[in-house]
Amino acid sequence: MIDFKKKLISIIIPSYNASDFIDNVLNSVLNQSYLYWECIIINDGSTDGTEEKVNLWIKKDIRFKLVTIRNKGVSSARNEGLKHVRGEYIFFLDSDDLLDKECLNDLIKLTNSDIDIVIGKNASTYGQTKKINKKLRHNKLVNRELSDLDFLELSLREPFDIVVWNKLYSSKFIFSKNLNFIDKILHEDEMWFFETMYYAKNIIFNSKVTYYYNIANYHSITKNYTLKNLKSCIFIINNIYLNYYLKENNAKKKSIIGAYILNLQITTISAFFRFMRFHKCFGFREEGLMMIKKHLKQLNAIEYNQINKKKAKQFEILKLYAIDNPEISYRLIRNLNKNNILKYLENLFLKYKLNLRL
Missing domain, CATH: 1.20.58 (Methane Monooxygenase Hydroxylase; Chain G, domain 1)
Structure with a gap:
């Protein structure tokens, strides 16, 4: 059997004034059944005590890492996180959301050397909780490798959510294409989604909800x-x-x-x-x-x-x-x-x- 624990996952969490949420999200990372991860928290110039709370988590577990930058926005924070990645895979997580306990384990099992992106299933919640409000759009072709397809076309024929998080990206794929986020704009997920779908050769969708998206804190x-x-x-x-x-x-x-x-x-x-x-x-x-x-x-x-x-x-x-x-x-x-x-x-x-x- 493949020893999945040899595959390091780099989790990137951009965080700005997330003091009310950071403990819960980091606890959901710490409780992952899959153990081989590093969690890079980018403190984007917070002024509410976020940094102090993260430092307490670093004392609990050396897998947590803190990088503090002056406030530049979520795109810059994610780009800064990419500079510190050591893992074979990259996973983006927002500071006010939660992971299912089996999230990383469920996604890593679907990887192989050819897979560029594993796309996890999402659910919305009211508040930072695991009580599901609604399951978000997800492709029906789950747990099978998709290749020789145009994934932009697939996203138009059978739409799935245009989000950065809850996807396991091959680091080799991301860095070989020099992908990063555009600074100082809104809707930065749109460009990232387009480029990753444009360049990807092999993707796979999982079948279980692995990510809880907090819409109560979403500025609509x-x-x-x-x-x-x-x-x-x-x-x-x-x-x-x-x-x-x-x-x-x-x-x-x-x-x-x-x-x-x-x-x-x-x-x-x-x-x-x-x-x-x-x-x-x-x-x-x-x-x-x-x-x-x-x-x-x-x-x-x-x-x-x-x-x-x-x-x-x-x-x-x-x-x-x-x-x-x-x-x-x-x-x-x-x-x-x-x-x-x-x-x-x-x-x-x-x-x-x-x-x-x-």
Whole structure:
């Protein structure tokens, strides 16, 4: 049998003013049934006693390590953590979440020399607890190695969560591709997810919940959305367009990246108008609309894979109407999944306003 304990896992925890959560998350690490790990806590300039609490854990177990930096944000903290990795595998953990006791053991058992990423199953919780509120999206093809697939295409056909944490990344894979996080933007997970799925050759999904994601401490986009959210999303899409779409020579791969970009544009536009609708916030509405229209005009000539009927319809609406009226395109796309007479009549009215036909 393979001795899994020869495989060191480097756990990276970015931590900013996490005094209320740090003891619980480190306790969930200490209680792992898999013993061969190091835990690198990046104290991102905390001022609430987080550092002092971590130092107590270091005295309990030498596998805990503390690195303190001035406050730069979660991307910089994760990048700093990557500099200190000694393990064969890398695992990201947020300071207000919890691990299942069998998390590392369950994921490490699925590794082999060819696997780039093991993707763990997640569940949301209200508060830092293991009481499950909802199991998050996860691929159905579990406990089997997936290769010879385009994982960007897979993420569009059968969506799974775009998160950094609860994935076991091969250190060789991450460092050979020089992957890191973009500083000073929001939604940094989006770019990391794209790049890891773009480069990965072999991945595997586990079958059990191994990570408990605390949504009670999550500052929801519907509550704290600003122009920086919109600017960050547009920056990420432009980055994918310039550095991957334009440079891709394989026609099929290029069309999938094109579809990925369109999907991100729909997500970005939807988030903007949902916030406007729920919070009746018009302070930056016009500026946001101008940014969206300018972005869409610049990236209008994109070739794309239709993925499936649903995506094809969404992409068609986006390409036809979004430049002229992003809000109406958002509402038409939103209504695609709502088969009732009111939404049918609303769609007719929206198309009448545009004086166009689908």
